[in-house]
Amino acid sequence: MVLMEAPNGCCCSCWHRAIAFDFRGYGLSQHPPEPEKASFGDLVVDVIGVMDCLGINKVLAMPLNSLFPYTFVNDISARATTWAFLVGKDFGAMPAFHVAVVHPERVSGVITLGIPFSLPGVSAIQMHLLPKGFYVQSELQVASDDQEIMDLVNPSTPLPPWFTEDDLKVYSSLYENSGFRTALQVPYRTLAEDCGITDPKITAPGLLIMGEKDYALKLPGLEGYTRSEKVKEFMPNLEIIFMAEGNHFVQEQLPEQVNQLLITFLNKHST
Template structure:
């Protein structure tokens, strides 16, 4: 880990923390999800930099050592993609390979829609492309399909989830998120709350060390969870603002990787969309879909060597 350099870069009106390793002619931009940091990519950064790539992983807006504006309206995908384009400009990179996971995958899909000229190829994990449905706002649709206690719906009210998270040790809460292997929908009734779930006994998985959990906990204890939760609170605003891109396909080469126990893969309708033609229709340059067996949501940390190899096998073609 001491090989990885850290710096603060001014982009798009904020100060962004960036981790970087390697000096190859081709660069890879890694985009993390919730509740993660640049650190989620530590294995891939070291592996791919050793193969001759320049690996770049920022803490996204609202996370870690990057600035966290207070308002959810400052966390639209236009802000986040703007941050990343600004980062590439500051680093002097015209085009990069992109690797995304969870919310980072969502941001990567939008980056490919808004600025495909900046992306050589994309390896995305966990969250498939979700084409904009012009018939209704996403949060209302989720409430209708999954109920008010669905975690995305529970995250909508500013301050509410933060208050629940504050009732439990941050390390315990993060371990609950990271080590969860239940592929069912994440539904958290208010009567139970996130704090009660986090206090349930949970075994540290073999792929996650106490030091890893401490690092995550130290950063989230300092920064809080509001920045990450604001991504969820901007979902409907993203829907409103992205109307001009309705129906637009993803036109960069793509490889998609998901675990068979991932909650996203087991969301009703997801497998059918991924495997029965819908995904390929919306992402015509989709070249490969990989489903890793007995693997849950945080795939890049749970199966680091395999994921690194899958990334390398794909991007070395270009």
């Protein structure tokens, strides 16, 4: 979670204060008391709980990935409006969308990377937007009956230049601490659970950043859903940016460009 503040007489990008948190069961946070019952609803409670604790009235959230959800806040003065923006990456985008739908009065904007608008539960997205045969199509590499998924991985493949051995050690140590139980329970095992939302729409400003080389675009129907702007049926005030060389981890691959996109969006919608 990231808090962004700007004093009177200063442009919005002058001051930034960042507050990063791990969802329950991730990173350094404790596991939920009943991990088998964990759901996306818990993550919504986590976001709102952090906002309440910090006295944030309006937030903009951006989850960078399963470990790093962020909230950007612009606080012009002690008496002025607080702008809150949710930013999410990958499955972390879903809690951001969910909070923005059920708590619109607290969200000033939503930024997501790699994932267009979606919510847990099939009923949360209009069925007519999904392509025919969506649940039986497979455009991604999958393990065969006599394989494990790790059999598809070549262990000799070098790390990309934007991801170092030190980065890998940090991720590994965090998963050694938290384990994979919650990571598998939320989002994967609860993805189909009905979240109880009948009118999934976000009216706050939105920004979707996609890499042209993101493997997520191979998911059946996702590229068409995004490029045809069908996604704007749910987020009418959405801006979509495709980064030519970007992959699924564009925030690590091209951090300076992504940061500039975020700052530009925040400045535009914090006045």
